[in-house]
Amino acid sequence: MTEYRSDLLRLLEARDYIHQLTDAEGLDTLAAKQVVPGYIGFDATADSLHVGSLVQIMMLRRLQQAGHKPIVIMGGGTTKIGDPSGKDESRKLLTAADIDANIASIRRIFERFLTFGDGPTDAVMIDNSEWLDDLEYIPFLREVGPHFTINRMLTFDSVKLRLEREQPLTFLEFNYMILQAYDFLELSRRENCLLQLGGSDQWGNIVNGIELARRIDGTQLYGVTTPLITTADGGKMGKTASGAVWLNPDALSPYDYWQFWRNTQDADVERFLKLFTDMPLERIAELAALEGAELNESKKILADEATAMAHGADAAKDAAETAQKTFEQGAVGEDLPALAVDSGTIGLLDAMVELGLVASKGEAKRLVRGGGARIDGEKAADEAAVVTVGEAPVRISAGKKKHGVLTRA
Structure with a gap:
């Protein structure tokens, strides 16, 4: 483990966030002596x-x-183009009104995790359309264009992937990496932003921005990337059989969010506690050392902490209590409709209708065909599926928000 002097890099390394640094010594020295404004961009x-x-x-x-200033950049401008990274085809273009509404909704998420305000270390949210929408094409090309070669741009993974798979890459999308680099230059000018953070897939874009600022303004900027966060079985973080795990409670209920963390694989518990909670490292080590059934308690603590951070302590408490009543005590949580099954088996479509999750069997069929019906968290692929109810309750889900429980009469 590297011996850093700054609280920032010590904290990031101790909690396993660091994958790459553009200039570790330079950033460490800077962060040890002054407030460093740093940003990450999010498309809307x-x-x-x-x-x-x-x-x-x-x-x-x-x-x-660690005592520094977070800058959240919402891509009101870049969303109008679409990041080609990791994509085989072009994104659907959104209207300006759609983008503005998305940004307003996303801000509420960040307000759970960051303290916003006017202080030196308070977070700010900025929309990059403030400068990108007003760019004049010819002046922009003259200032920025000479610092990018087509030869180098063709080596970027976001471009190579499309070309190797013979998928079209529009000139619109080809501009994305230039505009992202320009964001860093513009932020260094407007906000004295010295650091860009991002996932490992953004390394090339971050380096581009650093190089652009050095060549045009002679400014020294820095970059840090995180490793690609995958689950122990190699799956992509946040992707489940039932779809994405959204952070907005309107898109995914706090109960389902809690369940996502509760279902963490054993091998991921320690890493996820470090990355996604504020628990002290000493306590995390104790929880990670548990084995067998005791490790399930660590997973519940992870679920409690992660849900409280995203949705508030009350929502986390309610989710944990509902889970305990439903799945541990064999009772039915007050928040979920229940149906007692006399015969021990029931057709999935009938169950969904009788639980009140759908209005008709026709609606239930459409939900199954669309991949929105689940039995104990697993996607139901067959309209003719029969659910067997034993001693443990069985959870039926219709979409992301509607859930019910089958019990044995």
């Missing part, structure tokens, strides 16, 4: 971010905890 392609963005949100939280 939906009205909520999901758990796949949570490690970046937590990086900004750590930045603030």
Whole structure:
């Protein structure tokens, strides 16, 4: 483990956030002597971010905890183009009104994790459309264009992936990496922003911004990336059989959010406690050392802490109590409709109708075909599925928000 002097890099390393640093010694020296404004950009392609963005949100939280200034950049401008990174096809273009509504919704998420205000270490949220929308094409090309070669741009993964798979990459999207680099330059000018944080897939874009600022303004900027966060089985963080794990309670209930963390694989508990909670490292080590059934208690603590941070302590408490009543005591949580099954088996479509999750079997069929019906968290693929109810209750879900419990009569 590297011996850093600054609280910032010590904190990031101790909690396993650091994958790459552009200039570790320079950033460490800077962060040890002054407040460092740092930013991460988020495109507003939906009205909520999901758990796949949570490690970046937590990086900004750590930045603030270490006495520095988080800058949340909402991509009101870049969302009009779409980040081609990790995509095989172009994103759907949104209207300006859609983007504005998404940004307003996403801000509420950040207010759970960061302290906003006017102080030197208070977080601020800025929309990059403030400068990108007003760019004049020819002056922009003359200032920025000479510092990017097509040869180098073709080596970036976001471009290579499309070309290797013979998927079209529009000239619109090809501009994205230039505009992201320009964001860093503009933020260094406007906000004295010296640091960009991001996932490992953003390394090339971060380096581009650093190089652009050095060449045009002679400014020294820095970059830090996190490792790609995957689950122990190699799956992508935040992707489940039932879809994305959204951070907005309107898109995913706090109960389902709690259940996501409760279902963490054994091998991921310690890492996720470090990344996604504020628990002291000593306590995390104690919880990670538990084995067997005792490790389940660690998972519940992870679920409690993560849910409280995203949705508030009351929501976390309610979710934990509902889970305990439903799945541990064999009773039915007050928040969930219940149906006692006399025969021990019931058709899935009938169950959904009788629980009041859907209005008709036709609606239930459409939900199954669309992948929105689940039995104990697993996607139901067959309209003719029969649910067997034993001693333990069985949870039936219709979409992200509607849930019910089957019990044995």
